[in-house]
Amino acid sequence: MKKVLGLLCIIFITLTVFLVWKQNKSEPKNPYLEKGYTEEEVRKIETLNEANQSYLLETDYQSNILEYLSATDFKEENLKEYIRLGLLYGLSIEDTMYIVNHQYNDIETYDAKTVAFMHEPYYIHEYLERYLNYSNNHQDFETSSVITNVNSNLDYAFYTQDYTVDLDKRYLILVNKYYKLSSDYVPDNLVTIEAKYGKSLSLESTVYEQYKLMWNAAKQEGLNLYICSPYRSYSTQLGLYNNYVAQDGKVAADTYSARAGYSEHQTGLAFDVITPTSTLATFQYTKEFEWIKVHAHEYGFILRYPEGKEYLTGYVYEPWHYRYVGVDVATKIYETGLTYEEYYAYYVR
Ligand SMILES: [Zn+2]
Structure with missing residues (x-):
């Protein structure tokens, strides 16, 4: 009798292990969940285009993904660049998105001064170097004055450019x-x-x-x-x-x-x-x-x-x-x- 019971037990355990294994095999775990994304994040990610979805699979877990995806000025075609810039420069989500959306994302340094210039209404990206030089020579000038003056070419003396x-x-x-x-x-x-x-x-x-x-x-x-x-x-x-x-x-x-x-x-x-x-x-x-x-x-x-x-x-x-x-x-x-x-x-x- 004991032998029969022991045998039944073994059969039962084997069967259970087999069934659990089979279930896991037929329903693989969601790869984003495996990366550490929450159910809510995964739902959002799955609304993205294929390229962005696979990009997120290739990269590490992005803890601020929801902030990007829920922002009103989020542009799907810029996602990769938001993440790259955000990781490189430790900028706020808002600044990162502003910079990328305005295509100011092609320079080497994003210090506070540079970002402040970029937020000015009459900022001209190709003048950035001139704004920085001018403001170094005129430390007491406000950001907006630097923009105004350089846009008017005042960083050069009159009659020197032609x-x-x-x-x-x-x-x-x-x-x-x-x-x-x-x-x-x-x-x-x-x-x-x-x-x-x-x-x-x-x-x-x-x-x-x-x-x-x-x-x-x-x-x-x-x-x-x-x-x-x-x-x-x-x-x-x-x-x-x-x-x-x-x-x-x-x-x-x-x-x-x-x-x-x-x-x-x-x-x-x-x-x-x-x-x-x-x-x-x-x-x-x-x-x-x-x-x-x-x-x-x-x-x-x-x-x-x-x-x-x-x-x-x-x-x-x-x-x-x-x-x-x-x-x-x-x-x-x-x-x-x-x-x-x-x-x-x-x-x-
Ligand atoms: Zn006149």
């Missing part, structure tokens, strides 16, 4: 103390201004049409605008600047007059406007100025050298100098308060 003006940008070209026009550049479509609108000199045709619309709108309000200086050729500018230098010296002349090739007047897109009875100096006290400073953008013009931005534009405040950039851009500049230097760097260049 970037070629990109004429393909048409009404959005930039001409300033860094961007130079050649001595033989003459704009297409110059037309002569009729006597009632200003001095009978010339202006680019679209700019002239827009100016006439503005002139008429002002006229309806009983206001009189008058262009006293529109297009100037290279040689006119050269003569003008040389006279100012003879009169006031080079340092002073540079604050209010452009050297030849660097003047917006050579573009045909800019003009100085006053009233028939005011001068450049008194224009800012007229009703016409009060009107034009809030309506110019409706016709595509910007007050090009604003008050308080002299260090960015390189010119003293010029209430009389307007530049055509088109209605959309002029409106954006009017609303944001950016200088054209800043706007150009971020949106046009």
Whole structure:
């Protein structure tokens, strides 16, 4: 009897072991669970595309996987890069995703300063080295000022770069103390201004049409605008600047007059406007100025050298100098308060 019982016991144990083994064999354990992921994490992982799923199988357990997968700005195509960058630099999930989503993930060092620059609204990635250098030389400047100044090229001295003006940008070209026009550049479509609108000199045709619309709108309000200086050729500018230098010296002349090739007047897109009875100096006290400073953008013009931005534009405040950039851009500049230097760097260049 004992022998029979012992035999039965052995059969029973063998059978149990066999059944357990068989069950394990037919239902293999989930590989993500085996890696240490929780059921919740696995459910999320299994919603990913095949490439990401196999990537997660090849790599170690990622303890922050849920944070990535649940973030609102999570982009599936960037998952691999989030993980790589996160592991390398110990950045926060938020910073890691921001950097990768903006494609700023191609540099060697991500210290706090670098990341702070990247979060600035007008950050230009290819200027990073310049931001870092400039901020090392100006330790007391705020991050946003470093961005503004470098975007305006202030890390270089005026008249040291001579970037070629990109004429393909048409009404959005930039001409300033860094961007130079050649001595033989003459704009297409110059037309002569009729006597009632200003001095009978010339202006680019679209700019002239827009100016006439503005002139008429002002006229309806009983206001009189008058262009006293529109297009100037290279040689006119050269003569003008040389006279100012003879009169006031080079340092002073540079604050209010452009050297030849660097003047917006050579573009045909800019003009100085006053009233028939005011001068450049008194224009800012007229009703016409009060009107034009809030309506110019409706016709595509910007007050090009604003008050308080002299260090960015390189010119003293010029209430009389307007530049055509088109209605959309002029409106954006009017609303944001950016200088054209800043706007150009971020949106046009
Ligand atoms: Zn001017």
